[in-house]
Structure formats: C-alpha cells, structure tokens
Amino acid sequence: MKKILIVEDEEGIAKPLAMKLRLSGFEIENAYDGEQALAALGKGKYDLILLDLMMPKVDGFAVLGELQKRHDPTPVIVATNLNSPEDVSRVFELGCTNYYVKADTTLDQIVDNARKTIK
Amino acid sequence: MKLNFKVAILLTISFFVISSAFISASLMALGRNQADDLALFKNEFVETNVESFQNSSDLFFSYFDNEISAGKIKSIDDAVVFADKVDPSDNNAIIMKLASREIVDGNGDPSIAALLTKATVDSFVSQWTLDPDKNDFAVDNLDKFTAGDMTVAPARIRVKFYENLGLIVGYVKVFETGKVRVDFIQQQNAAFYRTYLTILLAIFLLAITIIPLFSTLFMKRTVVDPIKRLNAVTKKITEGDLTKRADVASHDEIGGLSTSFNSMTEKLVDSNRNLSAKVKELSEEHGRLSSLVESVKLGVVMVDLRLTVILANSAAKTIFGKDLPKNLTFKDISEKIKGSVNISQALSYYVHAGKPLNIQEVMIGENYYRLFMSPVRDIVEHIFIGAVVVMEDITEQKKLDKMRTEIVSVTSHQLRTPATIVKGNLEMVLGGDVGKVTKAQRELLDDTYLGNERMIHLINDLMDAAKINEGKLVFPIEPIRLEDIVEEVVKENEPFAKEKHVELDFVRPSAPLPMVKINSQRVKQVFQNIIDNAVKYSAVGDKGNVEVEVNEDKGFLRLSVKDNGIGIPKADQGKIFERFSRGSNSTKLDPGGGSGLGLYIAKAVVEQGGGKIWFDSVEGKGTTFYTTFPIN
Numbered sequence: 001m002k003k004i005l006i007v008e009d010e011e012g013i014a015k016p017l018a019m020k021l022r023l024s025g026f027e028i029e030n031a032y033d034g035e036q037a038l039a040a041l042g043k044g045k046y047d048l049i050l051l052d053l054m055m056p057k058v059d060g061f062a063v064l065g066e067l068q069k070r071h072d073p074t075p076v077i078v079a080t081n082l083n084s085p086e087d088v089s090r091v092f093e094l095g096c097t098n099y100y101v102k103a104d105t106t107l108d109q110i111v112d113n114a115r116k117t118i119k
Numbered sequence: 120m121k122l123n124f125k126v127a128i129l130l131t132i133s134f135f136v137i138s139s140a141f142i143s144a145s146l147m148a149l150g151r152n153q154a155d156d157l158a159l160f161k162n163e164f165v166e167t168n169v170e171s172f173q174n175s176s177d178l179f180f181s182y183f184d185n186e187i188s189a190g191k192i193k194s195i196d197d198a199v200v201f202a203d204k205v206d207p208s209d210n211n212a213i214i215m216k217l218a219s220r221e222i223v224d225g226n227g228d229p230s231i232a233a234l235l236t237k238a239t240v241d242s243f244v245s246q247w248t249l250d251p252d253k254n255d256f257a258v259d260n261l262d263k264f265t266a267g268d269m270t271v272a273p274a275r276i277r278v279k280f281y282e283n284l285g286l287i288v289g290y291v292k293v294f295e296t297g298k299v300r301v302d303f304i305q306q307q308n309a310a311f312y313r314t315y316l317t318i319l320l321a322i323f324l325l326a327i328t329i330i331p332l333f334s335t336l337f338m339k340r341t342v343v344d345p346i347k348r349l350n351a352v353t354k355k356i357t358e359g360d361l362t363k364r365a366d367v368a369s370h371d372e373i374g375g376l377s378t379s380f381n382s383m384t385e386k387l388v389d390s391n392r393n394l395s396a397k398v399k400e401l402s403e404e405h406g407r408l409s410s411l412v413e414s415v416k417l418g419v420v421m422v423d424l425r426l427t428v429i430l431a432n433s434a435a436k437t438i439f440g441k442d443l444p445k446n447l448t449f450k451d452i453s454e455k456i457k458g459s460v461n462i463s464q465a466l467s468y469y470v471h472a473g474k475p476l477n478i479q480e481v482m483i484g485e486n487y488y489r490l491f492m493s494p495v496r497d498i499v500e501h502i503f504i505g506a507v508v509v510m511e512d513i514t515e516q517k518k519l520d521k522m523r524t525e526i527v528s529v530t531s532h533q534l535r536t537p538a539t540i541v542k543g544n545l546e547m548v549l550g551g552d553v554g555k556v557t558k559a560q561r562e563l564l565d566d567t568y569l570g571n572e573r574m575i576h577l578i579n580d581l582m583d584a585a586k587i588n589e590g591k592l593v594f595p596i597e598p599i600r601l602e603d604i605v606e607e608v609v610k611e612n613e614p615f616a617k618e619k620h621v622e623l624d625f626v627r628p629s630a631p632l633p634m635v636k637i638n639s640q641r642v643k644q645v646f647q648n649i650i651d652n653a654v655k656y657s658a659v660g661d662k663g664n665v666e667v668e669v670n671e672d673k674g675f676l677r678l679s680v681k682d683n684g685i686g687i688p689k690a691d692q693g694k695i696f697e698r699f700s701r702g703s704n705s706t707k708l709d710p711g712g713g714s715g716l717g718l719y720i721a722k723a724v725v726e727q728g729g730g731k732i733w734f735d736s737v738e739g740k741g742t743t744f745y746t747t748f749p750i751n
Contacts, residue, residue, distance in 0.1 A: 010536055010540065012536075012537075012540030012543070012544070013536070013539050013540050013543055015544075016543035016546065016547040017543060019547055019553070020546070020547060020550075020552065023552050081532055081535035081539065085594055085595065102535070102539040103535040103538050103539045103542065103575045103579075104575065104579070106546055107546045107547065107550070108546070108550075
C-alpha cells in the first residue's frame with residue numbers, strides 16, 4: 001500500500017483529505033507542522049508528500065529546502081492557498097512535483113493527482 | 120513783458136550806444152582831417168610885412184571890387200572861386216576868403232557886394248574878433264591898432280575863424296619889423312574834440328561795461344533766478360515733496376513755464392493719487408493671491424518656457440527642500456523626481472504645445488506625488504508663456520490604498536482556509552463516503568456546497584483585484600490555441616445554459632487559427648466570465664441565444680460573444696469595467712450577484728496580453744463583448 005504524508009496545520013482541511021485518501025486505498029500519516037514533517041521524514045519512507053506552505057514553526061518552503069538538502073527523492077505535491085506567481089515558481093525551484101490551490105481543488109481531483117504522481 | 124521784447128530793448132540800447140561810439144569815432148577822424156587841412160595853412164603862412172600884406176590886400180580887393188562891380192561875383196562861392204583864380208597861394212586872398220565867410224556867417228547879411236566894398240584891411244582887421252582877455256594888448260591900444268597904427272600891434276592877435284563845424288582859432292602875429300605871421304592852431308579845436316571824444320569814449324566804455332553788467336543783472340533777474348527757483352522746486356518735487364510750487368513772478372515765458380510747471384505738478388499729484396490707489400488695490404490683490412498660493416497645501420511652481428522657476432509656494436519649497444535656489448530650472452528639480460517618464464522633457468513638450476499634462480504618480484524623496492501641469496497664457500497677448508505645475512502629495516493616499524489592498528489580500532487569503540474546510544467536508548458527505556445521505560439532506564448540502572464555491576470565487580476575485588491594484592497581476596504565458604480554450608469554456612457552460620433555457624452556440628473554425636501567447640488559466644477565467652454573463656443575462660423570455668465566435672482580424676484573434684439579453688443601460692456603459700460595477704438592471708437576474716470584479720479583472724488580463732476588450736450594447740436588445748489577442 002502506497003504511503004502518503006499529509007503536512008497540513010489545519011485539522012479541518014487535513015481530516016477529510018486523509019479520510020478520502022484512505023478510502024481511496026492509501027496509507028496516510030499526518031504532520032501538523034514542518035517540524036513534525038521533517039521528523040517523520042527522518043524516520044519513515046513515503047511515496048508522496050502533500051505539503052502545505054503556510055505553517056507554524058517550520059513552513060513548507062523550509063521543508064522543501066531541507067528535502068533538497070537531504071537529496072530525498074520523495075515526490076511532493078504542494079497544496080496551498082498561496083498562489084502568487086513568485087510562490088509558484090519558488091516551490092518548483094525547490095523541487096516540488098505538482099501544485100494546487102486548495103480552495104479551487106476538489107478531493108477527487110487530489111486523489112487523481114496523487115495516483116498519477118505515485119505511478 | 121515778454122522776454123524777447125526785453126532782449127530786443129537791450130539789443131536796441133546796445134546798438135545805439137555802439138553806433139554813437141562809431142559815429143563819434145568817425146567824426147573824430149573827420150575833425151582830425153580838418154585840423155590837418157588847417158595845418159597846411161600854417162605851413163603856407165610864411166612871414167610877410169604889413170605893407171605888402173596891405174598892398175596885396177588892396178590889390179586883391181580892387182580886383183575883387185571890379186569883379187563885383189562887373190557883377191561877376193554874386194555869391195560868396197563866386198568870391199572864393201575868384202580868390203582862388205587870382206592867386207590860390209595868396210595868403211591875403213585866403214585870409215579874406217575866410218574873413219569874408221566869417222562876415223557872411225557872422226552877420227548873416229546876404230549882400231556880398233555891400234560887404235566887400237568895405238573890405239579893406241582896416242575893416243578886415245576890425246572884423247577880427249579881438250579877444251581882450253586873451254590878447255596881449257591894452258584896451259587903449261586897441262583903438263589905435265584898429266585905427267591902423269601898427270606900432271601898437273600886439274605881439275599876437277587872436278582871431279576866430281569859423282570853418283564848417285569847428286571853431287578854428289588862429290593867431291595873427293604882427294612883428295615890430297612890420298611882418299605879420301598867421302598861426303592857425305587847433306588847440307581849442309583839439310580841446311573840443313578831445314572833450315567831445317573823451318565824453319563819447321567814457322560813454323562807450325561805460326556802455327561796454329554797463330551793458331554786459333546790466334544784461335547780466337537783467338538776465339539774472341529775469342531768467343536765471345526764476346529758472347534757479349524753478350530748478351530748486353523741481354528738485355524738491357523730484358525728491359518727493361509734491362507740496363512745493365513754483366513762483367509765478369513774471370508774465371513772460373519763464374512765468375508761463377512756472378505756471379505750466381505748477382499745473383503739471385498738480386496733474387502729477389493727481390495721477391500720483393490715482394496711482395497710489397491703483398498700487399494699493401494691486402498690492403491688496405497681490406497679497407490675496409500670494410496668500411492663496413501660499414495657503415494651498417499643494418506644491419505650486421510656476422515656470423517660464425525655459426522651465427525656469429519663477430514662483431514656488433512654501434509647499435513646493437518643502438517638497439524640493441528649502442534651499443530652492445534662484446534661477447532654478449525645472450530640469451534641476453526634475454532630477455529629484457523619480458517617475459516612469461522624464462518629467463522635464465515631458466513638461467517642456469507640453470508647455471510648448473500649450474497642452475495640460477497629468478502625471479499620476481511620481482516619487483520625490485520619500486513621498487509620492489500626482490503632478491498636474493497647466494500651460495499659462497499671457498493675459499494680453501494670449502501666447503503661452505509658461506506653466507503652472509501643481510504637486511499633490513498622494514503619499515497618505517497611497518499608504519491607505521496599499522493598506523487596504525494588503526488587508527483585502529490577507530483577509531482573502533485567510534478566508535480561503537475555512538472555505539477549504541467546508542469544501543472538503545461537504546465533498547466527503549456528498550460523496551457518500553461517510554454514510555448515506557437522504558434526498559432532502561443532499562438538496563440542502565448541494566446548496567451549501569454551491570454557496571461555499573461562490574464564496575471561494577468571490578475571494579479569488581478580490582485577491583486578483585488587489586493584485587491588479589498593486590500591479591502584481593503577472594502570469595506566465597505560453598503559445599496556445601485560442602479556439603481550444605473557447606470550446607472548453609463553452610462546453611463547461613452548456614449545462615448552465617440548458618438550465619437557463621438559453622441556446623449557446625459555438626462553431627469552431629474549420630481551419631486552425633494562428634496560436635497566441637497567453638496564460639490559458641487566466642484567459643479561461645476571462646471567457647468564463649463573459650460567457651457566463653451572456654447566458655445569465657439572456658435568460659429572459661423564451662428565446663435566449665448566445666453566439667460565440669473566434670476570428671482572425673488584422674494581426675489579432677478576436678473572440679465575440681453576442682447575446683440577446685437585457686443589454687447594458689447607457690448610463691452604466693462608461694463604468695462597466697470599473698471595480699464593483701454592475702449594470703443597474705442586472706441585479707434582478709442575478710440576485711446573489713457576482714463580485715462586480717469580473718470585467719475589471721478581464722480587462723486587466725486582456726490588456727496585459729496586449730489585447731483589447733470592449734462591447735456594443737443596446738438596453739433591452741442585447742450585448743456583444745469583444746476581446747482581442749495579438750498573434751505573435
């Protein structure tokens with residue numbers, strides 16, 4: 001079973017997303033800020049990371065930077081409500097695989113996207 | 120008396136005096152000539168004796184008598200001619216000639232004959248005027264002498280002869296030897312002339328001394344002094360004492376001048392008074408204008424055609440720093456101005472063209488300003504002489520604007536999170552993933568979901584509008600086939616059109632159109648907006664109809680979306696692309712309403728791609744929206 005790490009500080013967003021992905025056949029772990037995410041990534045192995053950008057302590061950009069430093073090849077889909085062109089180009093520079101705006105994207109679209117990325 | 124008359128008198132007097140002097144000199148010369156004539160006599164009167172003197176006289180007078188008897192001498196002139204004829208050098212003849220003239224003149228007796236018959240030596244002698252005082256002989260001797268006794272003859276006998284003008288005095292000297300000598304002397308004559316000439320000379324000298332003196336005094340009194348006084352008054356008046364007046368002492372030209380001067384001064388006082396009033400009025404006006412210009416919070420700078428600053432109010436000085444030097448040109452100032460255009464070049468162009476210029480935003484120092492430039496015409500000649508540049512500090516405005524934009528941006532962003540939570544959870548429930556949903560529940564939850572979607576849409580629009588306002592709406596572009604995007608949007612809108620009973624037609628061009636470089640996401644957003652509007656506002660009556668077309672037109676691809684809907688009221692047409700603007704007739708059809716930002720964003724997106732957006736609309740008949748995209 002493919003394993004996904006959801007890095008999202010908003011529980012209200014993380015919960016239905018995790019539920020939907022589990023129902024869709026993925027194994028899910030949650031991290032609620034960048035620190036937890038990096039800790040989890042240090043311990044286990046994941047097939048995909050869904051990463052929020054605006055988070056307390058360590059934000060999404062820092063997580064991406066750290067992953068780049070560690071040469072971690074795990075694909076990352078950035079899920080955010082920031083969508084300025086600068087932010088988008090920055091996350092791609094930091095090695096993210098895909099990107100979506102949370103408010104504009106349905107859960108079904110996210111599941112589709114996750115499946116395509118892991119393949 | 121007129122001045123030239125006075126001068127005439129002066130000249131006449133001078134003329135007379137000088138003429139008299141001249142005549143006197145002439146006369147003197149003449150007198151001297153006569154004296155010289157007499158001197159000739161003196162030379163010729165050589166000594167002779169009384170006898171021969173008497174004899175020759177006798178002889179002479181006998182001839183003379185004969186001539187007179189013969190009637191040949193009828194006048195004294197005849198007598199003189201005769202005498203000359205007989206012997207011009209004969210002393211006696213000459214003496215007689217003179218004597219006879221004396222007799223004639225003395226007696227005034229015209230009878231020459233009577234006189235001359237008596238003309239003997241005795242009578243001749245007796246006719247001499249013997250001057251007892253001046254002659255040497257005694258009175259009793261005089262009788263003897265006149266009786267012919269020559270022994271008592273005095274040494275000298277003074278004889279008076281009159282000749283022409285002068286009194287000629289001669290002395291006949293009878294010597295004891297019996298000789299007689301006649302001396303003509305001119306002493307009296309000379310004395311006469313001397314006195315006469317001395318007086319004349321004195322008069323002349325006096326005249327040449329007095330005339331200039333008199334003239335000078337006269338000129339001083341009548342011309343110089345009045346002019347001096349007038350000059351003094353003029354000086355006083357020049358120094359500003361307008362109470363002074365010139366004396367009018369005479370009725371000549373100077374007097375006239377003084378009168379004219381005084382009336383001129385009166386006029387001066389009058390016009391001064393008027394001028395003062397005008398100056399006061401003007402300075403009040405100037406004061407008002409200055410305080411107006413000064414009190415304005417806007418920076419006001421006036422420049423001439425060379426952009427030299429000729430006026431700057433204190434606000435302007437504050438803007439450019441207090442040390443605004445003189446003869447500063449706007450070119451110097453504009454170095455401090457940071458803006459998208461070269462201010463001084465633009466200003467120079469517009470000043471010379473006489474056109475107003477409006478620059479929305481420039482930065483001077485730390486602050487932002489809006490610049491308005493109005494050309495200034497000369498009031499009289501109506502030519503452009505410079506410009507007034509007004510600078511409005513918009514820093515606060517900009518700060519507020521920025522703050523507002525930031526608030527909108529941040530708030531919108533924050534609003535996205537709860538909207539996302541609602542969206543995710545509703546999707547789970549509506550997808551049946553967490554249990555069965557009844558029909559009624561689904562109906563309600565569907566509406567909730569749509570409401571949340573609309574909220575997300577509004578938030579997105581607000582964020583875009585904020586970005587446009589900040590100038591941050593930028594997006595990547597790539598070559599795209601426009602008809603693909605149009606087809607996609609039309610397809611997405613078909614269910615909505617069906618629901619609204621509107622026929623939505625799009626016929627894809629048979630041949631592929633050129634590609635255009637755009638951001639597909641953004642352009643899709645624009646088309647979505649236009650087509651959605653067209654469908655929404657055509658949903659009246661039974662035959663709602665929307666036609667979508669894409670054509671190639673003069674280097675552009677043009678999308679047109681034509682509906683037969685409610686149209687846009689004329690009053691609203693001008694502001695339809697403004698923020699939060701909605702047609703006043705649209706609210707009934709769209710009670711929930713859009714953000715009023717759709718067309719504002721559409722315009723920004725299309726224009727950023729180098730295209731245009733516009734519409735034709737008749738209220739009640741329909742609207743056609745056009746957008747163009749440049750073909751690369």
